[in-house]
Amino acid sequence: MPRRHILSARQRSALLDLPTDEAALLRHYLLADDDLIHIDRRRRPENRIGFALQLCALRYPGRTLAPGELIPHTVSAFLGAQLGIAGETLAAYAVRRQTRHQHMEALRRIYGYRMFPGRGPYARAFRDWLLAEAEQARSNDDLARRFIARCRETMTILPAITTIERLCADALVAAERRIEKRIAARLDPVACDGLDRLTTEMLPGAISRFIWLRRIEPGNNSAAANRLLDRLEFLRAMNLNDGILAGVPPHRVARLRRQGERYFADGLRDLGADRRRAIMAVCVIEW
Incomplete structure (x- = not known):
């Protein structure tokens, strides 16, 4: 399946990068006393700071760390200062991949984080929620932000950005089709017939009735005013x-x-x- 990109590189970065400014670090990466208890159970300093980093990344932006991901110095220094460990110690963390995986399993067990569901009741419930949000979202970025916020609220670990984009893109298309179907279902047979004729009825000059309605011609004489009144009268007659x-x-x-x-x-x-009639119905009402 081809990838569907609905976000720019800057938008992806804003959503998923680790925080680096002081205000964001203070808001998201301050460790509580309970956190320190769990962290101190790791014997080596590199494992303590690495465990703390994985915990903070789960909290914000809400994802796991990528293998080999470069961690900003401000992040490692901020965590190290709280633990009494030099930030550079992080470079030695998780030389064994198994260590990182074991820490992630421990974090999920201790704090209740869960993986993003691919199927099952929770997956269906999440998709239903996403579809409802897609109707309200004003942009691709808006829906992606809602998606991520929902995962944080439910302590669900974010999936890959490609999955987020694909699910959001599918939801936006489905929401648009659902709205079109809803509008079309409210049209009675007379209205449907009238809307259909807008694209088939041809006027002098080989233009359709729909294009004639859309063509607002500026003018400052009585003829232009009469043409505008003709259009308004036709639109009102559509009822x-x-x-x-x-x-x-x-x-x-x-x-x-x-x-x-x-x-x-x-x-x-x-x-x-449904799509054609919904579009034309909106135009008739809005014009």
């Missing part, structure tokens, strides 16, 4: 009320309207019925 859009987030309505303002009649006719 579509804004109750059709009840419960649809305003930014979703705006998105559908923008799509209608870009499509030509041929392109609209190629769309599925």
